[in-house]
Amino acid sequence: MKLVEANLPPSDSSKLGLCEQTFEEKIRIWxxxxxxxxxxxxxxxxxxxxxxxGNQDLTRDGSITYWLLTDLSKNPNERPILSSCESLKKRVLVKQHDQGVEEVVSFGIMSVFCDPALRGRGYAARMMKELGEKLDYRGQKHERKTQFTILYSDIGKTFYAKNGWEPYVSSHVSLPPVKQPNGMKPLHCRPLYASDLAALCGKDESMLKRSMHHARPPTGVAQVAIIPDKATMSWHHAREDYVAQRVLGRTPKVRGALVRCLDGSRVWCFWSRFFGNESTEGNILNILRLVIEAEATEQSLPSAQAVGSTSPSVNNQEHVEAMQAILQAAQLEAAQWNMGAVRMWNPSPLILQAAKKLDSSSQLTHRQEDSIASLRWHDDTTHPTDWIEWMANEKYAWC
Incomplete structure (x- = not known):
């Protein structure tokens, strides 16, 4: 019997509840x-x-939980699959008002799914409501409340906002792949490999913490960031490698690029390749994280807003040239892997300037339907977009 023909409880039924999937249910849902x-x-x-x-450094040891909305009066493996999702534990930074920067546990919500035959019956909304309550105190010490959770919507901005996850600016700039450099005299750009992840991600994390510590946001404004650690980057690369091996019979080695500037600072990025359907246009080389290092002050410029700022210790023009070299390295890599485009999320004015030097037609695209970065603040019911600045809102944080 089809699920739509079964005598399923309505979405507001007291029989329904959120629970963890059994192994058999997980396979059925996949x-x-x-x-x-x-x-x-x-x-x-x-x-x-x-x-x-589900077996990576980021997801092992209970860091990922597989959730199921179902009829709790039924036996496991026999109960209906009404809606499902996953939550992934994330290391995050929070700075509230005049307090210091604190590392806490948060969660990214992903793989939200409802069988097409059951859509429109309110099951997904019921699941999100219960999930928010489940995550309120999950994984926290001393009975503290979870401060925030995130997700990325592929169904626009309305549904999740109604359920507590407010949409943030979700933009990107795209560049075409190129097979040859464009004739500019680029700064020396070296490729980055998996062996570079630990040191550079560790440096990035320490600079991000320091940058948030020294930041002076307006009164009443809080700052949050997902920590761009090695485990997070490696999870993206594990996904990339698995698909590449099966569709192309080979796996990538180059994971990004780095430029050392004349002032001694470094600019680097890590990327990953997304293999879409058969068409080249569906393949995207995504810049996961782009970092500008300012060694003189031990500060990075960690977000779209911050990278665009000025500092006496930062030579903006040289950093534009460095980003130009890195983006061109990404274009060359994209061509080698038959990618349709290079894409950078929430680029700063300096990154846009570098992109336009490579392709004068490049422009900022504001997404309205897919990969909409969304955040729920669990301590307050007010709109988080009004008073929470999401730092380093780049592709690496996606899940």
């Missing part, structure tokens, strides 16, 4: 959502990818 999300992978390959991603 087979369901794989019809929409497997891309170029077979069903079995897609199941293997999800299992693989």
């Amino acid at each position: 087979k369901l959502n794989g019809k929409s999300w497997s891309g170029r992978l077979s069903v079995e390959e897609y199941l293997g990818r999800e299992e693989h991603l």
Whole structure:
């Protein structure tokens, strides 16, 4: 019997509740959502990818939880799959008003799915309501409340906002792949590999903490950031490698690029490749994280807003040239992997300037439907976009 023909409880039924999936239910759910999300992978390959991603440094030891909205009066493995999602533990930084920078536990919500046959019945909204309550105190010490959680909406800005996750600015700039440099005299740009992740991510994390510590946001404004650590970057690369091996028979080695400026500071980025459907246009080389180091002050410029700021110790023009060299390295890499574009999320004015030097037609695109960065502040019901600045809101934080 089809689910729509079954005698399912309404979304406001007291029989319904959110629980963790059994292994068998997890496989059933992957087979369901794989019809929409497997891309170029077979069903079995897609199941293997999800299992693989659940066994990374970022996701091991209970860091990822698989949730199910169901009829709790039914037995496990026999109960209906009404809606499902996952929550992923994340290390984050929070600075509230005049307080110091604090590292706490947060969660990213991902893989929100409802069988197309059951959509429009309120099950997903019920699940999100209960999930918010489940995450209020999950993983916290001393009975403290979770401060915020995030998700990335692929269904526009309205549904999740109604359920407590407010949309933030979600923009990007795209560049075409190129097979040859554009004739400029670039700064020396060296490739980055997996072996570079630990040192550079560690440096990035310490600079981000220091930058937030020294920041003086307006009165009443708080700052938050997802920590761009090695485990997070490696999770993206594990996803990339798994798909590349199965659709192309090879895996990437180059993970980014780095330029050392004349003032001794470094500019670097890490990237990952997304393999869409068969068309080249669906393949994207995403800049996960772009960092400008200012060694004289031991501060980085960690977000779209901050990178665009000026500082006596920062030579903006040289940093534009460095970013130009890095973006061109990404374009060259994209061409080698048959990518349709290079994409950078929430670029700063300096990054846009560098992009336009490479392609005068490049412009900022504001997404309205897909990958909408959204945040819920669990300590307050007011709109977080009014008073919380999301620092370093770049692709690496996506889940």
